[in-house]
Amino acid sequence: MSTTAVPSLFTRIMAGEIPADIVFENERIIAFRDIAPKAPVHLLVVPKTAEFANVTELAAADPALLAEVIAIVQQLADEHCGGQYRLVFNTGPLAGQTIFHVHAHLLGGPLPEGSLGQ
Numbered sequence: 001m002s003t004t005a006v007p008s009l010f011t012r013i014m015a016g017e018i019p020a021d022i023v024f025e026n027e028r029i030i031a032f033r034d035i036a037p038k039a040p041v042h043l044l045v046v047p048k049t050a051e052f053a054n055v056t057e058l059a060a061a062d063p064a065l066l067a068e069v070i071a072i073v074q075q076l077a078d079e080h081c082g083g084q085y086r087l088v089f090n091t092g093p094l095a096g097q098t099i100f101h102v103h104a105h106l107l108g109g110p111l112p113e114g115s116l117g118q
C-alpha cells in the first residue's frame with residue numbers, strides 16, 4: 001500500500017489523467033515513451049502498483065514482478081530496437097531518480113559503445 005497521499009505521475013498516466021504514448025499494458029505492468037528521450041528508443045516500463053519506490057524494494061518484496069518487468073523489457077526491445085537494450089533503474093535522488101514509483105528505463109540504440117553518459 002502506498003504511503004503517499006499524492007498519486008505518482010505514473011499512477012496519473014495509468015488513470016488516463018495525463019496523456020502518454022503507451023506501447024504496452026497488461027494487468028500488472030505498463031510501458032510508455034519517456035517524454036524527454038535520452039536515446040533513439042527510450043521507454044519507461046512501470047509496475048502498476050505504487051507500493052515500491054525503487055527496484056531494491058520491488059526485488060525484495062515481489063521478485064516475480066521484477067522478473068516480469070525484465071521479460072517485458074526484452075519483448076519491447078525485440079519490437080523497438082532489435083532485441084538489444086540498456087536497462088537503468090535510477091535509485092535515489094543522488095542517482096537522478098525523480099519519480100519514486102519503481103520504473104525501468106529501457107534505452108535502445110544505436111547507443112555509444114561503452115558509454116553510460118546518458
Ligand code: 5GP
Nearest residue numbers: 020032033034035036090096097098099100
Ligand atoms: P527518473 O528520473 O525518476 O529515473 O525517471 C523519470 C522519467 O520520467 C524521466 O526520464 C522523465 O523524462 C520522465 N517523465 C517525466 N514526466 C513525464 C511525463 O509527463 N510523461 C512521460 N511520458 N515521461 C515523463
